Amino acid sequence: MSKKNPEYDFKWCPGCGDFGVKRAIEWATEKRNIELEVPMENTVVVAGIGCSGNLVHLLDGTQPFGIHGLHGRTLPVAFGVKMGNPDLNVIIVSGDGDFLSIGGEHIAPQAQRNLNVTAIIMDNGVYGLTKGQSSPTTFFGEVTPSTPYGKIEQPLNPLELYLSVGVNFIASGFSSSPRKLADLINQAMSYDGFSIVHVQSPCTTYNDNFDILKGNAKKGIAPVTWEVSDDYDPSDRQKAQQLISSGGIPLGVIYQNPDARSLDSRFAEMVQKVKVGDLEQQMNVFAI
Amino acid sequence: MRNKDFVVRFAGEGGGGLVTSAELLAQVTAQVGYHVKTFVTFPSQIMGGPTFAQARISTEPVLSYGDQLDVLVAFDREAYDTHQEEVRDGGVIVYNSGDFTLEEDGKSFGMAVDDLAKSTGNARAANMVLLGAISHLVNMPENYLPEFVTKRFTRGRPGDEEIIKANIAALSLGREEAKNSGFSLGDLEDPNPPGFDQIMIKGNDALSIGAIAAGLDLFVGYPISPATTVLQYMERNLIGPGKFVYQASSEVESINAIVGGGFAGKRAMTSTAGPGFSLMSEGLGLAWMAEIPVVVVDVQRGGPATGLPTKVEQSDLLAAIHPAHGDVSLPVIAAGTVQECYEAAIIALNWAERYQGPVILLSDHGLSEQAQNIPKFDLSKVVPERRKIYEGQNGYERYAGLEVSPMPIPGGPGSYVANASEHDGMGDTTHLPSRHIEMTERRFNKLKLLEDDNYEKENTDAPVAVMTWGGSKGGTREAYNSMIGEGQKIGWYYTMQLNPLPPQLLEELKKKELVIVPELNYLGQFSSILRSQGVKAESITQYDGKPFKVEDLIQQITERVKSHNKELNRS
Numbered sequence: 001m002s003k004k005n006p007e008y009d010f011k012w013c014p015g016c017g018d019f020g021v022k023r024a025i026e027w028a029t030e031k032r033n034i035e036l037e038v039p040m041e042n043t044v045v046v047a048g049i050g051c052s053g054n055l056v057h058l059l060d061g062t063q064p065f066g067i068h069g070l071h072g073r074t075l076p077v078a079f080g081v082k083m084g085n086p087d088l089n090v091i092i093v094s095g096d097g098d099f100l101s102i103g104g105e106h107i108a109p110q111a112q113r114n115l116n117v118t119a120i121i122m123d124n125g126v127y128g129l130t131k132g133q134s135s136p137t138t139f140f141g142e143v144t145p146s147t148p149y150g151k152i153e154q155p156l157n158p159l160e161l162y163l164s165v166g167v168n169f170i171a172s173g174f175s176s177s178p179r180k181l182a183d184l185i186n187q188a189m190s191y192d193g194f195s196i197v198h199v200q201s202p203c204t205t206y207n208d209n210f211d212i213l214k215g216n217a218k219k220g221i222a223p224v225t226w227e228v229s230d231d232y233d234p235s236d237r238q239k240a241q242q243l244i245s246s247g248g249i250p251l252g253v254i255y256q257n258p259d260a261r262s263l264d265s266r267f268a269e270m271v272q273k274v275k276v277g278d279l280e281q282q283m284n285v286f287a288i
Numbered sequence: 289m290r291n292k293d294f295v296v297r298f299a300g301e302g303g304g305g306l307v308t309s310a311e312l313l314a315q316v317t318a319q320v321g322y323h324v325k326t327f328v329t330f331p332s333q334i335m336g337g338p339t340f341a342q343a344r345i346s347t348e349p350v351l352s353y354g355d356q357l358d359v360l361v362a363f364d365r366e367a368y369d370t371h372q373e374e375v376r377d378g379g380v381i382v383y384n385s386g387d388f389t390l391e392e393d394g395k396s397f398g399m400a401v402d403d404l405a406k407s408t409g410n411a412r413a414a415n416m417v418l419l420g421a422i423s424h425l426v427n428m429p430e431n432y433l434p435e436f437v438t439k440r441f442t443r444g445r446p447g448d449e450e451i452i453k454a455n456i457a458a459l460s461l462g463r464e465e466a467k468n469s470g471f472s473l474g475d476l477e478d479p480n481p482p483g484f485d486q487i488m489i490k491g492n493d494a495l496s497i498g499a500i501a502a503g504l505d506l507f508v509g510y511p512i513s514p515a516t517t518v519l520q521y522m523e524r525n526l527i528g529p530g531k532f533v534y535q536a537s538s539e540v541e542s543i544n545a546i547v548g549g550g551f552a553g554k555r556a557m558t559s560t561a562g563p564g565f566s567l568m569s570e571g572l573g574l575a576w577m578a579e580i581p582v583v584v585v586d587v588q589r590g591g592p593a594t595g596l597p598t599k600v601e602q603s604d605l606l607a608a609i610h611p612a613h614g615d616v617s618l619p620v621i622a623a624g625t626v627q628e629c630y631e632a633a634i635i636a637l638n639w640a641e642r643y644q645g646p647v648i649l650l651s652d653h654g655l656s657e658q659a660q661n662i663p664k665f666d667l668s669k670v671v672p673e674r675r676k677i678y679e680g681q682n683g684y685e686r687y688a689g690l691e692v693s694p695m696p697i698p699g700g701p702g703s704y705v706a707n708a709s710e711h712d713g714m715g716d717t718t719h720l721p722s723r724h725i726e727m728t729e730r731r732f733n734k735l736k737l738l739e740d741d742n743y744e745k746e747n748t749d750a751p752v753a754v755m756t757w758g759g760s761k762g763g764t765r766e767a768y769n770s771m772i773g774e775g776q777k778i779g780w781y782y783t784m785q786l787n788p789l790p791p792q793l794l795e796e797l798k799k800k801e802l803v804i805v806p807e808l809n810y811l812g813q814f815s816s817i818l819r820s821q822g823v824k825a826e827s828i829t830q831y832d833g834k835p836f837k838v839e840d841l842i843q844q845i846t847e848r849v850k851s852h853n854k855e856l857n858r859s
Contacts, residue, residue, distance in 0.1 A: 007723070008716040041682075044698045046548070047705075056705055057716045063682070065698040066705035066715070067551050069544065069574050076541040080548025080556065081698070083532045084506055088552065088698055109537040267532070276527040279500055279667055286487035288318045288661060 010054050017175035017201030017210075021122050022055050024173075024181035025091070029064065031182070032089065032189055040064050043089040044081050048074040048098035050129050052122035052201070055093045064091075072102030075110050078117045086264035089189060092119040097127045100136045100156060108165040114193040116262035120185060121196060122175070123158065124203035132206035144206075158198050159244045159254055163237070168257040169195035170240070172250055174225055175202070176214060180251075187253060193262045200225065200249060213249070228252030290477040293346040294426050295354035298418070299371045300363025300384070302330045302339030309361070309415045310341035311659060313422065316436045317345045318488050318661040321481030325350040325762075326659045327835075330598055338366060345426075347477050350660065352763040355837040358473055359425055361418055363401075364388060380425055380471045382418070397469040404461050410451075413458035420462025427475045433459050485664040491629040491655030492559075495585065496521035497665060498633030499557055503672035506549035506556040507533045508542045510564060513597045514656040515587040518559035530554075539564035543571030543584065550580040551706050553677070553697035555637055559585035562595060562604060565611065572646050573612030576731060578706035578715075579687070579695070581640035581647075581675055585633075588652040588758075590833050599833030600654040602758050603809035608648040609787045609817070615728055619643070619738050620787040622650040624761030626660040632784050638673040643734045644692055650786075652759040652808075654835050678702040685713030690726070690733045735788050743783035743793040747772070751801040752849050753779030755825075757786060757814050760836055764806050767841035778849060786814070789821065797823040802852045804828060804845055806836060 012018050029043055043064035047053035049071035056066040069077045074092045082090045094103065099121050110117075126144065127133040133146035136156040143150055162170045169191040173181040181199060188195035202210045215223025228250050233239060240255035276282075296313060298306040307328050314324040323346045331337035344354040356376035362368035365388040368381070375381055375395070383390060385398025399421060405414040416437070423433050437455045441448050489497075496518050499507075507526050509519035519535065526533040532549070536542040542558040549556035560568065565586045575582050588604045590596025608620045619639050623632040629651055636649040678684055678694035684702035686693060696702030705715035710727060712718045747753075756764040761782060768780050781797060783790055797803055797818065803825040805815040812827030819825050828844045830836055 007712045007718045007720060009719060010717055041701060041703050042699055044552075054717070063703045065696070065703045066707075067548070067578070068705050068707045068709065068715075068717070069547065069578070070570050070708055073540065073544040073571070076536075076544030077548040077551075079541070080506070080508065080545035080550075081552045082548075083534065083545075084549035084552030084554040084556070085699060105538070106541060109541065271527055271529075271531075274527050276525055279497065282500075282525055283487060283497055283665060283667070286489040286493065287664065288315065288486050288488045 008057055010057065012051060012054070012058075013203075013205045015204040016051070017124060017199070017203070018051055018055060018122055020175035020178040021120065021181065021199055021201055022058055024178040024185055025055070025093070025120065026059060026061060027178070027182040028185035028189065029091075030061070031186055038089075042087070043091060046074045046078040046081065046090060046092045048072065048092070048094035048103065050095040050098045050127070051124075051203075052093055052095035053098065072098055073106070074099065074103060074119070075106035075115075079110060079115055082115060082117050083264065083267070086116070086268075090117040091189070092117060094119060094121055096121065096123040096125060096137045096158070097135045100158060100161070107162070107167070110194050111162075111166040111168070113263040114168055114260050116193055116264055117195075118185065118188040119196045121158070121198045122201035123198060124201050124207055125209060126203050126207035128203045128206055138207070157244065159250075162196050162198070163240055163244060163255055167196055167255075168193040168260040170254040171195070171197045172252065172254055173197055173199045174213065174251055175199055176210070184253065191256065192265070193257070193260045225249045225251050228254070290475045291426070291473065292348065292477050293344070293354070294358045294473070294476060295342060295344045295356065296359040296361070296422055297340055297342035297357050297371060297374075298361045298363070299338070299340040299367035302337050305415060306339055306363070307341040309418055310343045312415060313345070313419060314343045314659060315488060316419070316432055317343070318486065319436060320432055321479030322346060323348060323350045324488070324659075324661050325353060327353040327654065328657045338370065340367070340371065345476070347480055351766040351769075352838050353658070353835060355839050359422060361422075378473070380473060382421055382466075397471060399462070399465050404465065405458060408454050408457045408461060410454040410458065413455055416455045416458035417462035417465075420459035421466035423459070424463045424466035425471060425473050427472060430463075482663070486661045487664050488659055488661045489626060490517070490657065490659045491623065491626050491651055492517040492587065493521055494626050495623065495629040495633045495649070495651060496525070498630035499583070499637060500526060501665070501667050501670045501672075502634040502637035503555050503674075504557055504637060505531055505554035506546065507558065508536045508545040508549070508556075509558045510536045510539050510542050510560065512539075512561045512564045514589055514653040515559040515561045515564070515585065517656065518585060518587070539567040540571070543568040544574070546582045547571055547575050547578070547580050550575070550582045551578070551698070555581070555641065557583040557585065557637070559587065561587050561589050561597070562591040563593065565604060565607065569611045569613075572618065573614060573616060574708045575646035576612065576616050576618065577708050579644045579731070580706060581644050583636045583640050583647050583649055585649045585651065587656050588650060596833045598653060600652055600759065600835050601808050601831065601833060602652055602760065603811070603813065603831070604650065605757070605786065605809070605813040605817070606811070608650055611648070615732075617732065617735065617787060619645070619647045619735065620650060621647065621784050622758040622786050623655060623784060624758050624782070626655060626658065627662050628761075628784055629655055630665055634670055635784065639738050641673045641675040642692075643737045644675055644695055645731075645734065650758055654759045686715060687711060687727065687730070688713040690730045692734050692737060738785070739788050739791050740785060741790045741792045742785060743781060743790050745793075745796065746780040747777070748779055748796065750777045750779040752777075752804065752852060753781050753797070753800050753802075754804045754806070754845055755781040755797070756806045757782075760806050760808060763836040763838050764841060766838045767845060770838070770842055771845065776846070776849070778845070786817070794821060794823070797825075800824065801856070802826065802848070804848050806841055806845070808836070
């Protein structure tokens with residue numbers, strides 16, 4: 001139950017990765033507001049359906065605007081919000097099911113447009129809210145309520161997908177390091193174009209892969225995640241491809257296109273160049 | 289006797305020539321003061337396929353497309369076979385003898401259109417040869433066409449004079465050919481040029497101008513017949529400070545994008561047709577639930593599924609009112625004429641702003657593809673409405689109470705969550721039974737704001753009335769006029785506002801013994817809605833992909849009235 005609203009009856013499970021993501025978003029937006037001297041009402045959080053989307057109702061402190069829409073449709077809604085008012089800071093909060101499965105069709109078009117919004121994807125490799133079914137990032141062979149005899153499809157590599165469809169800013173983070181995550185979110189929000197921060201955010205109830213991600217020496221488990229080295233140059237697309245293909249889950253800024261321009265700036269430029277008559281003149285085209 | 293009215297149809301393989309011919313004829317006759325309506329129908333393919341385009345030219349305002357043809361221009365054998373039955377007794381068929389030959393039948397004559405065009409030195413002048421021939425058949429004053437051609441091609445370009453000369457030569461050639469054939473349909477009565485400025489415009493363009501006049505800010509759409517021309521109009525013209533227009537990647541994206549735009553404070557719209565409208569169902573539910581003003585234009589075509597993409601049908605009404613799952617009843621406005629496409633767009637945008645929710649604007653393939661000369665719109669009369677905007681402090685309950693409440697706009701005060709799930713006053717998700725009751729009632733209560741009493745009524749004493757909707761208005765009105773002229777007792781009701789219906793109109797309709805509803809669908813969709821609201825309504829249905837013929841309507845309405853009277857006498 002949220003502090004600000006006793007009627008709201010949703011809650012994350014204890015230890016859910018999404019708590020860390022929430023904290024990181026709070027820190028990142030607060031920092032942005034101070035640096036740019038803008039109020040919190042300048043930010044709009046577009047939420048998808050799933051545990052991740054509920055983040056929009058759970059934020060502490062001064063509230064941003066929020067729109068908690070349909071399953072899979074965060075990007076189209078964010079597109080309308082941002083192009084309706086390009087001065088707004090638009091953040092998407094979504095999960096692997098919402099963003100990559102039902103919403104997968106919307107990633108490529110926004111990448112091509114370079115829509116200037118930041119998508120924060122909480123990947124727990126499972127459909128948590130509907131109680132544990134397999135998602136696009138669930139591992140091969142995994143037994144879930146919807147794959148009772150083991151999953152027979154390969155898991156999706158989200159970073160590879162983003163890079164291949166032309167997303168211009170790609171970062172990879174981990175909910176257990178909220179400070180680092182906040183820094184990635186700040187970089188993404190200040191990037192002039194479509195940015196995705198893909199976050200490993202374990203589900204403690206249905207897919208507790210924390211040890212696999214972080215490693216556990218006591219249990220003899222090697223970590224799957226690893227930090228990108230300081231001298232890595234994220235502006236090189238080929239190197240980003242190599243990084244993603246080199247195994248495990250790299251953490252840090254994976255790719256940042258230095259040359260891309262955002263949709264709103266290109267649209268504004270086009271509008272400045274085009275001369276359109278007023279409505280009376282438009283009507284006169286049909287005069288007889 | 290001089291003729292008041294001519295219908296000329298050009299039929300053959302599609303590709304543009306036919307449509308250009310009909311549109312040129314319409315332009316010429318409209319410029320000299322006739323009332324004109326064109327109609328085009330074609331298969332869903334880029335080039336070719338059986339197509340026809342026609343123009344109805346009259347000394348009086350044109351209501352329907354015209355039941356029978358005075359002139360059929362058949363470019364090929366298939367066109368002749370398909371359309372020749374619709375030529376009235378005494379009408380004339382001009383066929384392309386370069387393509388096929390007919391035996392002498394006393395009503396047809398052949399012209400080798402392409403060869404004639406070539407002989408003028410301009411192979412593309414076939415249209416002009418035909419127009420020349422038609423001008424003789426209807427005995428149009430000889431100067432109309434040459435003057436029109438001169439005006440049209442005087443563009444200040446080097447080749448203008450030559451083009452004008454070649455076209456006038458083609459016109460004369462066609463005229464001569466027709467003269468030599470011996471056929472004539474008699475004089476066309478002199479026009480009564482109207483005393484106001486006119487435009488010749490199609491429904492989709494009129495609708496687009498109306499939307500912009502009402503203050504449209506943001507348009508996102510996806511190409512689909514027959515709504516594409518709205519998207520194209522917007523792409524070209526919805527340009528300016530604070531405006532945004534874009535072609536989306538799907539209708540799912542379109543609807544969600546305009547919801548985002550409406551949430552951000554913009555007057556937002558999309559246009560689509562049946563299949564796209566189906567894809568928008570869930571997004572319309574979101575707009576209804578989260579109380580976000582948006583307008584969705586559905587230019588109806590034949591359905592269901594992919595259906596008949598380029599034919600006329602009015603079968604989306606029930607879907608327009610109840611597009612989404614759950615308890616919804618969306619406001620629906622249906623345009624019935626080209627003029628009304630403009631007016632309906634203004635009402636739709638204003639309604640969306642007023643009650644803060646989605647509004648459906650229904651048009652149809654017939655309206656989208658017909659050009660008509662109508663008075664120029666008086667833009668100064670448009671009064672765009674604007675939603676109530678919240679300007680207070682933070683901590684505001686945006687969804688409190690049963691009445692429409694001021695809407696906070698991102699960037700301003702009053703942050704809240706616009707929520708597709710059931711929510712409390714702040715927009716946070718809740719499952720409390722009392723909240724679901726309150727919010728459901730709130731959403732329906734807001735519809736009362738749209739109960740404008742705008743409707744047409746005539747002969748209200750008659751116990752039986754006719755009430756059509758949408759694009760069947762013109763044909764039904766022509767049938768009604770004819771029946772009244774013959775002394776039949778029947779009333780006329782009409783409104784663009786199909787949901788909610790104007791309350792006074794509903795009261796009047798409930799008092800009728802019978803309300804006859806001509807509509808182009810199988811189910812009798814509008815009459816079922818009227819019946820559900822306590823009106824004794826019966827449909828006259830048609831579902832062949834074509835508009836009603838006036839004669840058919842007269843016959844069917846008369847039969848319904850007769851059988852109703854018989855039943856009365858029995859009881």
